Amino acid sequence: MSQLSQQCRKLLYRMMWQTPDGIVDAFALCGTREDARRFFSAAISLVSGIHQDELELFNLESFDDLVSSGVSEDEDVRVFETQWNGAQVVGWTNRPLFLTPDPTLIARWAELRAELAAAQTNSVISRMSGRAY
Structure with missing residues (x-):
């Protein structure tokens, strides 16, 4: 199993982007939170063709923020958690936008x-066969 690079652990930010088709989780490596905010706004505007003032961007979080709020045993996958029910992850990044060439992410x-x-x-097979895996 791969691990995130040290650069990723130090510089990763995730921002959510509301589109008409649902939420996109955008990921980038930036030096500061403010740099990340500016970068996401400019890059997503360019990619989408939507003026920066019209973008619906929210929940800017750093790697540390994501690890702190996540619940997965593997801290690296916490960056992809989006919803929880207590200590259970019930939502994951489904529509990522990787604005970084970091191959480990x-x-x-x-x-x-x-x-x-x-x-x-395995769950479907288990239900169909009447056995638990």
Whole structure:
């Protein structure tokens, strides 16, 4: 299983972007919270073709913020948590926008998606066969 790079652990920010089709979780590496706020606004405006003043951006959080509020045993996957029910994660990043070339972030997200798909498949097989896995 891959781990996030030290650069990612130090500089990662996530901001949520409300689109007509749902929420997109945008990720970038920036030096400060204010740099991240400006970068997300400019980059998402450019990518979407929507003026910065019309973007619905919210929940700017650093790596440390995400780790502190997350509940997963693996701290690296906490950056992809979006909803909780107590100590249970019930929502994950489904529509990421990676505004960084850091391969460890993308690899960790892909591994998480594979783990979630495998767990869901095992659950379906279990229900169909009447057994628990």
